[in-house]
Amino acid sequence: MAKRKGLPKMLRALSAAAIAAIAVAGVALAAGAAHHPEDHPFSFDSPVGNYDMGQVQRGFQVYQQVCAACHGMDNLAYRHLGEEGGPFAAYRVRDHETGEMTMQIGRPAHGGSFVAVTDNPWVRAIASEATITDIDPNSGQPADRPGRPSDHFRNPFPNEIAARASNGGAHPPDLSSITLARHGGADYIRSLLLGYDGEMQGTLYHNPYFPGGYIAMPPPLNPDVVLYTDGSPTTVEQYATDVTAFLQWAADPHMEQRKRTGLVVLGFLLALSALLYLAYKQVWRGESH
Numbered sequence: 001m002a003k004r005k006g007l008p009k010m011l012r013a014l015s016a017a018a019i020a021a022i023a024v025a026g027v028a029l030a031a032g033a034a035h036h037p038e039d040h041p042f043s044f045d046s047p048v049g050n051y052d053m054g055q056v057q058r059g060f061q062v063y064q065q066v067c068a069a070c071h072g073m074d075n076l077a078y079r080h081l082g083e084e085g086g087p088f089a090a091y092r093v094r095d096h097e098t099g100e101m102t103m104q105i106g107r108p109a110h111g112g113s114f115v116a117v118t119d120n121p122w123v124r125a126i127a128s129e130a131t132i133t134d135i136d137p138n139s140g141q142p143a144d145r146p147g148r149p150s151d152h153f154r155n156p157f158p159n160e161i162a163a164r165a166s167n168g169g170a171h172p173p174d175l176s177s178i179t180l181a182r183h184g185g186a187d188y189i190r191s192l193l194l195g196y197d198g199e200m201q202g203t204l205y206h207n208p209y210f211p212g213g214y215i216a217m218p219p220p221l222n223p224d225v226v227l228y229t230d231g232s233p234t235t236v237e238q239y240a241t242d243v244t245a246f247l248q249w250a251a252d253p254h255m256e257q258r259k260r261t262g263l264v265v266l267g268f269l270l271a272l273s274a275l276l277y278l279a280y281k282q283v284w285r286g287e288s289h
């Protein structure tokens with residue numbers, strides 16, 4: 001009898017201990033775990049969603065004028081910006097009234113021929129703004145020259161040691177594929193850029209989205225630091241959203257093509273299923289089974 005009474009008591013004690021353990025673990029997790037990123041409805045989120053190329057262009061501008069001071073994007077060359085599916089892809093179109101040929105960014109609704117990247121004036125202008133350190137063909141000494149479309153994005157630091165030395169020991173990671181390299185992807189990057197609350201600990205900035213809660217990157221965005229020509233708001237939130245869209249494009253430039261192919265394959269499979277069903281009906285017509 002004493003044994004029977006003892007069992008529920010032991011169970012109760014055990015469950016109390018379990019609850020206490022869970023509570024302790026929960027508190028520990030809450031202290032160390034980063035905030036869940038805010039879910040932003042990006043145009044590329046859905047299975048058929050595309051990039052908003054105006055947004056990707058603005059995001060490139062933000063990267064160039066703000067982030068490129070500290071972050072490289074080694075996998076990107078200037079020419080990538082002007083390839084088909086890129087934010088500065090150019091097309092020649094004939095004006096219906098004057099018959100004159102003009103060039104525009106982005107594919108026209110109909111017609112238009114793609115402009116080779118080496119002839120793309122926007123890409124050439126962007127590349128030539130960069131100063132690339134190359135070898136002088138005559139002297140063999142390092143020498144600066146304007147960038148060309150075939151050059152890779154200029155890295156702000158010659159190597160990681162220099163990058164750390166300029167950033168209080170922290171290394172600004174390469175941003176070529178950062179949205180793929182971080183859990184939470186684009187939503188994480190956007191939340192991180194918007195997550196500063198002004199609190200500091202030594203030289204580190206409090207940011208609840210960053211694992212550990214304190215990041216060495218100073219808040220990079222301020223209102224009105226980048227001038228937009230398309231009338232979009234020049235707010236920190238707009239900058240963060242646009243630069244994130246650019247980083248997503250950079251990490252996955254062939255997404256639109258892939259989704260299109262996926263839809264074609266899906267359509268083909270549906271048509272095939274319908275045909276197979278009709279054939280099955282035909283073959284078994286009049287048979288009792």
Ligand code: HEC
Binds near residue numbers: 062067069071217243
């Ligand atoms: C003044 C230099 C500086 C500028 C400007 C800057 N960053 Fe950073 N960034 C850093 C440093 C340093 C780190 C590494 C932080 C760390 O490890 O604590 C970092 C880290 C990051 C990370 C990685 C966070 C992670 O999860 O590891 C992302 C993403 C990022 N920066 C995006 C940007 C974007 C986008 C911009 C432009 C809007 C930008 N940064 C501008 C210095 C900079």
